[in-house]
Amino acid sequence: MAAVVVKDLRKVFGDVAALDGVSLSVRDGEFLVLLGPSGCGKTTFLRIIAGLERQTSGDVLINDEIVNDITPRARGVAMVFQSYGLYPHLTVANNIAFPLRTQGTTRPEIGRKVEWAAGLLGIDHLLHRRPRQLSGGERQRVALARALVRNPTVFLLDEPLSNLDAKLRASARSELKQFQQKVATTTIYVTHDQVEAMGMGDRIAVIDHGKLRQVGTPSAIYDHPADDFVASFLGTPPMNLVEHSGGLLGFRPEHFLPREMLDGAALSELLFRIDRMEYLGSERILYGALDGFQAKCDVAAKLPAHVPLSGIRAGEWHKFAVREAELRYFDRDGRCTVS
Ligand code: ATP
DSSP states (O other): OEEEEEEEEEEEETTEEEEEEEEEEEETTOEEEEEOOTTSSHHHHHHHHHTSSOOSEEEEEETTEEOTTSOTGGGTEEEEOTTTTOOTTSOHHHHHHHHHHHHTOOHHHHHHHHHHHHHHTTOGGGTTSOGGGSOHHHHHHHHHHHHHTTOOSEEEEESTTTTSOHHHHHHHHHHHHHHHHHHTOEEEEEESOHHHHHHHOSEEEEEETTEEEEEEOHHHHHHSOSBHHHHHHSTTTTOEEEEETTEEEEEOGGGOEEGGGOOSSOEEEEEEEEEEEEEOSSEEEEEEEETTOOBSSOEEEEEETTSOOTTOOTTSEEEEEEEGGGOEEEOTTSBEEEO
């Protein structure tokens, strides 16, 4: 069963099409990540599903019911914002209880639900504190607990980890994913961070300029990008794209290796001039140019750092290769032709 379906959704602000005909089905219990660059329409998409914004055209269905004319509260969705939106003058317990109070839930029932949500998110010991006495990660858990007590059909999360530092973010990411699996509530998670998207999403929907470019599992999107935008949005460094008889030829840096490291047939050999090298601890990235090809930007090769770089020097040409199975071809319009 699909929990959320959007059909041909359009939203126009003045002369900007923030969403330009997006159709998407989110399955019951799924963790779907909406990934795209800043300004591509992600927040607008969530706000329309939540009922906080009215679409210009198209339909939103929740559990098979068209909800276009249904109020945000009656839609059964809970949205967690980037800023968490906690009330600074209320304790954690009262912040979590807030949506229940406005629903007229009885006092003992509120107590039970707050305890249950706080227990699930590991914040039972913080119930008497106020938001300013909490770390960023703790605030995020309070915001999630407040969303959870409403027992929503769908969680809508808008970059909920963006205020956390890198280390806390990594642990909050896995905590959030485990939590979602435990409660099995359908979740739409917005981010512009591809690492977050790859690590968390059951599926990823890549959006650019209000248009959906591809929806698929992280590995499908990474290994078989539908177009050159998706290919160059995922991966660090992203897929190498070089001009090739009227289209583009793509290959990932980790598949572009010194010729002697690859054995067997079906290899494409390329002459690579290394201009600079970056040592990143676990890997080394070599940047440079290819003989006979125009690239959109520097071509990159990614090698495990433990591989000895005997004879490879900056400024010289070296024989590199890619397995033909790892080559991707894109047509004049950027769409993948063979994959
Ligand atoms: P970010 O990652 O930076 O938060 P986003 O992908 O969430 O961006 P949206 O906030 O959905 O993007 O905005 C999509 C486009 O619509 C942008 O060009 C934005 O300027 C425009 N936009 C959004 N809200 C409004 C509004 N209320 N009035 C006018 N334009 C708007």
